[in-house]
Amino acid sequence: MAIKGDTLFINTGPLLEIYDVTDRENPVKISELSFGDNNIGGLDVKDNYLYVLHEGGISIVDVSNVSNPIVIGWNYFEEPRYFHLGFQATVKGDYLYVVVPDRFVIYDVSNPYNPIELGHFSQPSGTNAKFRRFDISGNYAFIAECYGVPAHLYIVNISDPSNPMEVTRIPQGGRNGWGDVAIDEERNIMFALEYREVLHAYDITNISNPVELGTLGSYIPEENPIQPVDSMLLDGNFIYASAYYYGAYIIDVSDPSNMSIYSKACVNCEFPKAGYVEDIIKDEKYLYIAHECGGFSITNASDLKNPDPITWVPTHGRFDSLIVKDNYLLTVAEDEFLVIDVSDPEEPEFVYKPFIWGRGEIQPVRDNYAFLPSWSMWRLIDISDPANIKVVKDYEEYHYTEGVLRNNRMYAIQGGQFWNRFLIFDATDLANMTLIGEYCLIPGVSPPCHVDEPDAEYLPYSIDVKGDYAYIGVGTEHGIWIFNVSDPSNIEKVGEILDGSYIPAITIYGNYMYAFDCHDLIAFDISDPANPVETDRVDIGIYHPPGPHPIQKWKNYLVIYGEELMLINISDPAHPFLEKTYKITREGAPQTSGNGPFVWFEGDYLYAMDGWRSIYVFKYGEEDTTPPEIKNLGVEVDIFSATITWQTDKAADSLIKYGTEPGNYTKNAYIPTKTKNHSMTLEGLEPNTTYYFVVQSTDWNGNKNETTELSFTTKPDIYPPVITIINPKEGERIIGGTTEITVKIETDEIAYCQYGESDFNYGEGIDFPQQGTTLHSFNLSVSDGKSYTFYYKCKDKYGNIGNAVHHFSVASEWWDYFDDETKVESKDSIEISNGSVKIKFPDNKFYPTKDARISPFSGRNTGTADLAVGDSDQYRTLIEFSLPNIGGEIGTVKLHLYAYKTQNPSYNHTIYVHLLKGSFDEYHVNWTYRNETEKWQ
Numbered sequence: 001m002a003i004k005g006d007t008l009f010i011n012t013g014p015l016l017e018i019y020d021v022t023d024r025e026n027p028v029k030i031s032e033l034s035f036g037d038n039n040i041g042g043l044d045v046k047d048n049y050l051y052v053l054h055e056g057g058i059s060i061v062d063v064s065n066v067s068n069p070i071v072i073g074w075n076y077f078e079e080p081r082y083f084h085l086g087f088q089a090t091v092k093g094d095y096l097y098v099v100v101p102d103r104f105v106i107y108d109v110s111n112p113y114n115p116i117e118l119g120h121f122s123q124p125s126g127t128n129a130k131f132r133r134f135d136i137s138g139n140y141a142f143i144a145e146c147y148g149v150p151a152h153l154y155i156v157n158i159s160d161p162s163n164p165m166e167v168t169r170i171p172q173g174g175r176n177g178w179g180d181v182a183i184d185e186e187r188n189i190m191f192a193l194e195y196r197e198v199l200h201a202y203d204i205t206n207i208s209n210p211v212e213l214g215t216l217g218s219y220i221p222e223e224n225p226i227q228p229v230d231s232m233l234l235d236g237n238f239i240y241a242s243a244y245y246y247g248a249y250i251i252d253v254s255d256p257s258n259m260s261i262y263s264k265a266c267v268n269c270e271f272p273k274a275g276y277v278e279d280i281i282k283d284e285k286y287l288y289i290a291h292e293c294g295g296f297s298i299t300n301a302s303d304l305k306n307p308d309p310i311t312w313v314p315t316h317g318r319f320d321s322l323i324v325k326d327n328y329l330l331t332v333a334e335d336e337f338l339v340i341d342v343s344d345p346e347e348p349e350f351v352y353k354p355f356i357w358g359r360g361e362i363q364p365v366r367d368n369y370a371f372l373p374s375w376s377m378w379r380l381i382d383i384s385d386p387a388n389i390k391v392v393k394d395y396e397e398y399h400y401t402e403g404v405l406r407n408n409r410m411y412a413i414q415g416g417q418f419w420n421r422f423l424i425f426d427a428t429d430l431a432n433m434t435l436i437g438e439y440c441l442i443p444g445v446s447p448p449c450h451v452d453e454p455d456a457e458y459l460p461y462s463i464d465v466k467g468d469y470a471y472i473g474v475g476t477e478h479g480i481w482i483f484n485v486s487d488p489s490n491i492e493k494v495g496e497i498l499d500g501s502y503i504p505a506i507t508i509y510g511n512y513m514y515a516f517d518c519h520d521l522i523a524f525d526i527s528d529p530a531n532p533v534e535t536d537r538v539d540i541g542i543y544h545p546p547g548p549h550p551i552q553k554w555k556n557y558l559v560i561y562g563e564e565l566m567l568i569n570i571s572d573p574a575h576p577f578l579e580k581t582y583k584i585t586r587e588g589a590p591q592t593s594g595n596g597p598f599v600w601f602e603g604d605y606l607y608a609m610d611g612w613r614s615i616y617v618f619k620y621g622e623e624d625t626t627p628p629e630i631k632n633l634g635v636e637v638d639i640f641s642a643t644i645t646w647q648t649d650k651a652a653d654s655l656i657k658y659g660t661e662p663g664n665y666t667k668n669a670y671i672p673t674k675t676k677n678h679s680m681t682l683e684g685l686e687p688n689t690t691y692y693f694v695v696q697s698t699d700w701n702g703n704k705n706e707t708t709e710l711s712f713t714t715k716p717d718i719y720p721p722v723i724t725i726i727n728p729k730e731g732e733r734i735i736g737g738t739t740e741i742t743v744k745i746e747t748d749e750i751a752y753c754q755y756g757e758s759d760f761n762y763g764e765g766i767d768f769p770q771q772g773t774t775l776h777s778f779n780l781s782v783s784d785g786k787s788y789t790f791y792y793k794c795k796d797k798y799g800n801i802g803n804a805v806h807h808f809s810v811a812s813e814w815w816d817y818f819d820d821e822t823k824v825e826s827k828d829s830i831e832i833s834n835g836s837v838k839i840k841f842p843d844n845k846f847y848p849t850k851d852a853r854i855s856p857f858s859g860r861n862t863g864t865a866d867l868a869v870g871d872s873d874q875y876r877t878l879i880e881f882s883l884p885n886i887g888g889e890i891g892t893v894k895l896h897l898y899a900y901k902t903q904n905p906s907y908n909h910t911i912y913v914h915l916l917k918g919s920f921d922e923y924h925v926n927w928t929y930r931n932e933t934e935k936w937q
Contacts, residue, residue, distance in 0.1 A: 151177025293317030437488030473503030
């Protein structure tokens, strides 16, 4: 994440999302930019540039207009670096520093259109760990290595960016390595975090020999006060750390020998779906936490002792499963259920999010219905109109449940380690299914099959049904159990096959069952359902299919998705064979918590996902080698910008190379998002200038097309600078006694300004001290009782001159002593004594005209009984009064409340007073419903 003012930048996989967080409780998404195949690993922002580290390399994005982010510079790796967790980009001065799994890289970004790699520090050999995070201090980089062994913390001399050199290293950090590092430059202290274990403080006065000062944490998880912490940010005497499945820990490090937890922000308590955490950043008042695949949260940390999580915004997270119906793709994406229009498969378009959801999958059961298994419930949805999905029923008692529908019966398995059972429902009415059969998979347990201690040995992983027989993959070592279900009230286990094997997937087509044991796809003849006969095996273990995962049928193939997509020919169903594999996504099948479809065939189109990154669309057929056709190119010019539009006959990216000389293109504008309709606005152009450019588009298959050189000329600037008067305000009367002021004006563009006390021609006035800027000021001596008029003229660099006239005055000095009563114009309700004027206040106090007590308990509302406040906010008191007419303005009203009884006086009590609008009926007011005349703020 990165923050600039009220703009938050965050990545979700390969998608850069930009939010307006002016209202921290209600962030509003402004725009997005996709980096295609490349997950984003780090963001930093400086001035009008966002620096993006992604798997393909680095990109620099112009965010001067956050509604129109455009990539203007890039430097790609020789080959992609794969990651989805915890990597970092930091810009300091003219240098950009990044870490990827195997190296720390330094770039010169002084020209954002042409970032240049200066040098890198490669990860030493002999480890399976990965570089994760770093900090920069002076001539040194401090690099944390994590996710393996051995994992070190490296101190690297970067005084020569072309040749970073290791100074020293701190050995293995805990079980997982070093999660993060932060440097306190004022105190020469390095804080280093062992990933989710121990925080260390080191004195680095001698950079070659760090000396440990103190620790916080423990290697015993149950005894570790900072066990969930994985990333951190140092600010002053506090470390702000993101905490796994919690939120944020604020750690007091003012004494590095005695560090302690100062406070915690439990984001997960307020927003339960904000689970995982990763990056953490802050501004003056707020903490921003990236929840990995669960969106981001904002916490008000203005009171460090009581940080308050105020909002959570879900993002698509990781994709768990998908189906396609009527040109709409429906997908479960961690905490969201999304609907995507794929009527044009080359340009999928997000439609809407029907509801927030939990981890799980989507399983179609009939044409117009689907079930959503999850960790919390089993939801039935109506998908007859994908653009208007409706929740039909939540079967809340059936979490971790999935099933197959055969005729009017639902055959389901429920896991979760505390149930582990086989269920049969009468599904004649899907919205009101009734349980008609139950079988406990844990030996010795009777229905309702619940156990108090978790049992993973007999977890059900897969199920399919043929006729009166059900086949269930049980546990990781119990193979497939066969059940006779002809009488659902008396489910009978009749056999076992593949004992000792883990069977995460089973599917039946005709008289053949296919089972996957994480190495082979095994074919069984089940013409005698109680006695399956193995007919053949296909070794597919090398392609590493994931755990529970449906085996789909397409044409004459079984389709299994692992590191590659496998097409297994079943034209002879007894003897399947692997005919072809396709490398369709970078990481292959997702390692997700859902068991639903990871691929879906619709005609000749294949929809696939790789979990952390994206959903992909492929078309079956010959490889496409044809470049996209560029057509209908148009240019709309303005004074400082030009919008270039074009179309392509297939989805492709958008690149414009341009400059002010033919053939010499010094700048780029690039949008990686693939589309058929392209529009890019080039901003910051010079007026009345000819630009030469070429347009280039590259499709998903790498086919590229580029136009011949074209040109456009921007419009001349004929508009003068607009002058805004800042101080004193136009017509302002300055308080008497003032002797000097600063006169300030502002122009809407860089200008050269002059002023005078009478009108003048530009060139004849007095120059403002500041020239060639937008803020202009001069100091002026002033006198009481005098009026001033100033004339301003400002010229921009194109010769346009703007004018403004400024009037203000200084009042006569205030009289502090009234020895002469003639100085007082009105004497109502005042008295003059000894040279002072005093307002006459009434001698007596005034009292409320109405009062009432209200409570959420209706019997406690009253306008006649004793007033009360508190009692866990069960009582509130309303008071109405009118101020007496005493003349002049009233500065303060004091409310005196006299308590005759206080329950629990040992507790602290805070009484809040709120101003209400309008009046109320004291004999009929209540907590919930207000009368017509009552208007509360």
